[in-house]
Amino acid sequence: MNPNPRIMIVEDERIVALDLKHSLEFLGYQPCGVFASGEDAIGQVAAARPDLVLMDINLGPGIDGTEAALAINTAHKVPIVFLTAYAEEKTLSRAERSMPYGYLLKPYELRELDATLRMALARRQAELEVEHAEERLRLAIDAAELGVWEWDPQSDDFQWQGHLEGILGGVPRVLRGEQDAFLDFIDEEDRPAVAEQLARHATVSSTVRMRQPGGDLGWIELYAKRYVEHGRERVIGVVRDVTERQRNEEKLRQANVVFQTTGEGVLITDIEHRVIATNPAFTLLTGYTAEDIHGRDPDQFLHARRHSDHFYPRLMESHHGYWHGEILCLRRDGTPFPAWEHVCAVRDEHGQLRNYIITFSDISQIRQAEEQINHLAYHDALTGLGNRHQLAVRLETELERARLAHLQVGVMFIDLDGFKLVNDTLGHAAGDQLLQTVARRIKSALRRTDIAIRLGGDEFVVIVPDARRLDDYATLADKLLDAVREEIELRSERLSISASIGIAVFPDNGEDSQTLLKSADNAMYDAKLRGRNRFAFYSPDMAERAHERMAMEQGLMQALATDALRVHYQPVISLADGQLVGMEALLRWQHPELGLVPPARFIPVAEESGLIDRIGVWVLRQACQQALSWQRAGHRPLRIAVNVSVRQLAQDHLVEHVAAVLAETGLPPQCLELEITETAIQSIEHSRERLRQLKALGVMLAIDDFGTGFSSLSLLKHLPIDRIKIDRSFVTGLPGDSNDAAITLAIVALARSLKLALTAEGIESPEQLEFLRRHDVADAQGYLFSRPQPAPALEPLLLHGHWQPTVH
Template sequence: MEKALPESVQGPYLSGQLSPHEWQQLFELTPLGIGIFDREFRCRYANEAFAGFSGLPIAELLGSKLSDISPSQAPLINQQAGQAAFRPSSIGALHPHKIGHGHAICSPMQDEHGAPDGLLVIVHDFARASDQHITPIGLQGTASRQFEQLCQAQARLHHLAYHDALTSLGNRSLLQERLELELKTAQLNQQKFALLFIDLDGFKQINDTLGHRAGDQLLRLLAERIRRCLGQRDLAVRLGGDEFLVLLPCMDRQPTLTVLVEQLQLSLHAPAELGHDRVTPSASIGIALYPDHGQSPDRLISAASNAMREAKRRGRNGYLFYSHRMAEQMRERMVLEQGLLKAMEQQQFRVLYQPMADLANNRLSGLEALLRWQHPSEGMISPARFIPVAEQCGLIEQIGEWVMRTACQQGQRWLAQGLTVPRLSVNVSVREMQSPDYVERVTAILAETGFPAERLEIEVTESIIQSVDQSLRLFTRLKALGVQIAIDDFGTGFSSLSLLKSLPIDRIKIDRTFVQALPDDKHSRELCRTIVHLADSLGMAVTAEGIETQSQRQFLQSLRCEEGQGYLFSHPLSKSHLATKLTPHCSALC
């Protein structure tokens, strides 16, 4: 929710005020030359009349110093450069100077907090005014007050044009102008500068939970925290939503920059009171340097944005400098994302099936459906490479639903042919299960394919069970359908006994990294022994993944582990190659 315009510019019928459009016309049509200069006496705004007096086009005026436009102002600028602060008193006493063929009157400007914010220069041709009976504004009496009101109105309009209405930070227009100016300055002086891209973590959840008013309050609070961390020449802007950019001129020393970034993160991470609620915000920050990471505004912003996204992907509440390797990864991710869309359209995905075996007699005890991408030019692409991209770009729900439907359809065909399918396992991502209609989609697939719910096993990772209440509701609904639930890659997450005993879980699958070190590695032996005993005490079955040798199988069997999966029994197979292993007479796997 954005703020409305200030009352002074809300409409032409409130206290006789003019609209922003009318003010803009006034400044463009007035015979007065109007120039706005920042605290370093660089031109931020000039109308056509000012350009006419100076003899320079507006494009050249913007960013130029007042001393270059009017050499008579050089003593003023040299005097001010040596002062610690920009004091209006020293400027307000100026006598008129010449700019081109016009007379210039200088007046200090203030921001909305009353702090010095720059210089207003008004230029007028007195001789021409006399000929046309125009009273020069800004000299004395009533005319002086009118002139001051005009200056104040222009300052408000300028602020609205270059600042964010919600936070009062700069906006995109101000960023673009300052970036172009800093690029020219850095090129001339062979200096570096830094650009920080800041994105709040979990801001949408705060908006959804506490409301947009609280979200706006948090944005204003964090914008002020950013402002307090910055120096006089630094610029902070709000791009929109919960995204901010910070421009840091003259950043030649990376240690100094790192200290500033860490101060920013600490400040942003401090608790915030939002009405009756207390939140602890955090942010991910991407850093780009000129000229190392880009030599144009667009490239620098893109580099900082990419670094921020990578910082967020690595765990949030961190910062990261852009690297060219990161650019390669982003390009690969983009290619994969576009390829995934085409793969769905052109049916490039394949489902393979890997058998699971009873360790006591080597007989088939189940099948796991495994997704593969048969790329037309790259060949078979591993799911470890494309599944994370599918999750990030939002395609995983569509792909996951296709895998489950395809596997259930094939399982029902085998059953209809009289073949043995004891159990069919399908991997499901956390993002899929977090969809509010996930159980309904599973129900629809079972009804559509006719595959028995009691023979379907859904494999989930440990991360889904960290939220016990949510997982309990979800698992209870799935169990009501008759579906079995297995925890995949067990031992790599952070599950605790209290979590496991609270949830209706049927099976634990020991991760292959522990199985492959058997039987020689002591830690792997003890971990596998503990998992098997834990599962037995909770009434859960155990499957050991990644079994490749007889010694691994024999050790697991000695622990009374019932089921195994791995190359010792079978590689993943296509549906046609698997058919012979499903017949009742040929169900021994090795």
């Protein structure tokens, strides 16, 4: 309190006011204003800043002293002492409302005035101290973000202050048992325990869960204590929101679990790089225990090559404050291993360095996997030879070396002859085994400097560097042909396969890899055309022939798209009476530029390109439609024969295609005869099941060109065959050629003993006809009866119904 308290005087009688001022000065007080009205006092109190106001009650016109005192006390909390001549009940009642600090009646003694003022100022001083204490408590509660509450168990009265409403998200009215009860804000799982502690214990200290206003789960710290004073019981409690702390502690627990259980080794060092903590994974990875390395620098025991002296300064200067990369580490036994390491600098909230954290993982398996992947990227998975990627890299490397040293580089393109037949008949597993065997033989036949590549399928490439003469390439090619040709045992069968090899030489046949490979490929096709099982050097005219073959393939595709293919039919005649019994459907191609292309010229191209599947289905559909058309025109039902290629027979969907065409056209199955070459049924296991499936459709099955293959004749008894056809090569020499006659008679006897129907092909003379008729051959076809013709040209023969020999 001010040692010279400031006193404001409010008195409407001027003489009394001046006397009062002098008295106050005499008593040691400091008058700070004399005002005659209540309005003036109210207006000037803020500027005067009095410690106390002496207020007369009757102030003349305007508000009286009690009203002015009430306004001043309400707005400024300044103590009021009334100094008046009136003390009736009505005046005292008005004065009480302003809560004065004293009430003096005029006239008064000076010592009485001094005593009243001193007591009033002492009271005000005590109040100020309480107010300051309450303010400190309020500010402390606010700074700590506490919610304070008090509960009276007798009345269930619940009082609160501070942040309780913000912490709980609402205002409790009671402790428990009703809506908006304090305990209802606590999570239902923790509520019973808190209620029991409040009921039974004098002190409660607990961290419990609560539902936050948004519905999320939060946490509060709850402290409460029971007090009993003068027979009155009450509970005082404090609540603080610790949700963020709990979440941080949970994160720390999770981080510790990660630290303890992660598969990565972790080291924590101080700023001097001394280890202060490790995790279990570090021990598993390195064999070091925490005690072994505590206080040591990782560069002393972990790293095969220490970090440079500039490493940590650069780490500190980097924007992110971390480094990661591959480094070679050492286990406790000295074994090195590649590791991926991450080093991070840890700073406090002021940016000061506190620790380094080093994490690392063993990447040995990754490096091994990368080596395997790199091997697979440049090697064929089936054979272990190089693949296309290695071919591109190694051939370019050898060509560059040859350019600098003025050397030759040979490229051999190897294609297996008949591989598709083996693969399709014996199965893909046998085909893979064959490729692996051939690959080993090719590799064993090469020099150390030669490079063997599997290009794909049954195609191989050999890069031959440093050869001096063409004879060297020829010698190696012969060696490769011999190696491939050796017998191979597949699925308990011994077979031999050949190869065709094309050779191109840098720089004569091409100065870049693509040109060399194309030249070798063209040479390989030339070797195939010249009979297979041989090699051929590239020559310029080979490119022209390869271009012709490609044009043929493209032309066939165009012919399919534009319906340029045609089906001609060759009659099959009964030799007993000359009656027409069937037709064989034969494919023809009328090329817009080349004219009528012979089947022998385009069928092999269709086979190799895979177009034979589409063409075969198209021919089958055309033949069945035509056969049904003849029947609907009133002609007798004829047997319509359609050839099935080796490739078609090997396809799993052949049976589905035949069934679909029969269903689509409506031709009775018994009117369709499928002709299969003898070479197509070399694999008895494969052919037997496929032929049985076809036979189950109700169609007839015939072996075409019988006698030209090399399969065992005993296989006939295992297959559901209806007919065999004597190949034209045996009919041509009849009747004069004794060998042809003997073979033909043997086939006739075989057919008779197996109860198979028999048809002869290629009949061109009456002598051939007579020989076959005399030996009970039932049917025949050939130029003697009719050449293959379009369907309309056969109408006269169909109308007559049988063949009549031409009379000369």
